Amino acid sequence: MRGSWEEGTFDLMKLLLRDIRRHERLARARFFRWPKRKARLLVRQRNVTGELMVRYGGVILQILRRRGIAISGFARELVKIAVGLQDGARTLQDPLGFPALFWQVCTGEGGGEVEPLKVKFMLRLFVDELPASEARGVLRLHYGSLGEAPADDRERLRLLALAYPNLHHEVLRHRKDLEVLTDGVLSPELLDNLKPPFAIYDRWLSGGAVANRG
C-alpha cells in the first residue's frame, strides 16, 4: 500500500531531504521566513515521512520486536525514529546516505538480533522500482503490506521464487552506488557471484529465518 504517493522510495527520500533543507533555511532565516511556504513544506515533510515509515513499517516493527520492544512501546519508538530521521537529515549532505541514516535511527540503541535484517532493510528501496505485479506484491508482503499478494502461502512462495531474479537485476542496476546506498551490506562483487534461483534472497527477506544452505 503506497497511499497517494507514486514516487519510488529513493525519490521520496530525496524529496524529504530537500524539504528538510528548505525548512531548515526558513527556520534559521532572519528575514523572509515565509510562514505559509514553511507550513506547506511541513505538511509535505509530515506526509513523506509517514509514507516512508509505512513502507518500511513491517521491517521496522520486525526490528523493534527483535530488540524486545513490546507492542505498547511501538508508538514511542516510531516517534523516536521519525524525530531521529528529521534530526539526522538536517546534517546529511548526500541523499545516497539516507538509507544508512534510516537504518541507524531504526536500530537505535541496538540490542537483539537485528543485524540479519539489515540487507532486507536495504532491499526495500529496490522493491518499489519493480513493475507492478503479483511478484512485487509478494515481496512487499515481507515488508508488512498485504495489498497485491495472493492469499495462498504456497502460491506466495512460488511467486517469490519468480520475483528474486527481477529484484536481483533491479539491485544490480544501481551497481554504481550500491555500496553507499546499502551502507556496505551489498556490493556488485557479491551480487555478481549469485546464481539463479538466487535463494539467498529467501534468507535476506526472512531476516535469517531461512537457514544457509551452502
Next chain:
Amino acid sequence: MNKNEVDELAPEEERLEALHRTLEETAVPPELDIRAVVGGAVEAYWAGVDRSSSRLSAGIEEYTAAWLRKAGALIRPREDFWSEALLSMVPVALALLTIYVPVESGLILSRWIVVAGVLISAVGSIFLIALRRRAETTRFFAAQHFSGALLGGLVIAAVVGVWSFHQASTTAGVTLDLAETKLSRIVLSSLENRVVNGKFLDVSSSGTSPTVEIVVDSISPNRVIYRADSKELPGRLIADLAPNTGDIVWHSNRGEVLRLRVTVGTIEQGPRGGLLLRQTSGKGLVLNLDDLAITEPKAGRCAVVAFKPDNAVNLVKDIQRFDCARRLPT
C-alpha cells in the same frame, strides 16, 4: 561471501515456516496508526526547531517530549537530563572543594571566602551554561541540557547550603563548649584563690585556642566578672562571681541562659556516682558526677564545683578540690 553459499531454495516447509514467522514479525498492530504517530512527531519536532530558532524558552525537546508523552511513551532525553545534571555537579563540586580546603586547613580564615566562591561558581556556571546553550541550540537539545545542568547546579547549591548551615551551627556549638570549659576552669581557680588567699584572680586568657578570649570586666574583693568572647559565637559568656558562689550565663540576642552554677563547699559522703556538697550556707547539695571522669572525692575536703543546675540532676561540669586550711567564707 562464498559464491556457492546459497544456490538452491530451502525445502518448502522451511520456507513456509520462515514466511509465517516474517508475517508475524512484520504485522502492524491494528491500534497502531503509523502515519498519525509519525506525522505528529514530525510536526512536534519542527515546531520545536522553529521555536528554538526564535530564541524562546521552549525548544525542540519540549515539543517532541510532549508528543512522546501523547504517544504513551517514555522519553529518552530524560536519561540525558539526569546524566547532564550529574555531570554538571562534578566541576561545581570540585570548584567548591578547592575553595573550601584552604579554609578548613586554616590558610584562609574568613568564611566569606567560601560564600564568595559559591557565588562566583554559580555565576560562572550560569554564564557557561548560557554559552553552551547557544552552541547546543543548533544541535536541538539546548533546553534539555540547560535544565539538566541547572538542576545539577541547584542540587550542588542546596547541598552546600545545608552543609554550610550545619557546619556553622556545629562550629558555634563547639566554640561555646570550648569557651564554657575555659571560663569554668578560670572561675574555679579564681574562687579557690578567693577562699585560700582572699582575692579573685585578675587574669586574661587567649588560652590554647585563639578563637576564645577571656577578659576581666570588673574586679573587687567581693565580686568579679569574667567575660568570654569569640568571633565564632553569636553572643558571649559572662561569669559573675561572689566570694563563694557564682553563675556562668550565656548572653545573646535571644536573651540570657544560665549555663553553669558555681559553688564552694565541703565534700560529704554522697550517693554512688555523686557527692553531697555542704555549702557555706549549711545547705546540702547533691551533685552527679556521671559526666566527669574523676575518682570520687574524699569526704572532708573542700571543693569548688561548676555544675549544670537542674532540679533532678545537678550534673557536675568541673570540680577543683583543695584542703580547707581555713574556714570557708560565709
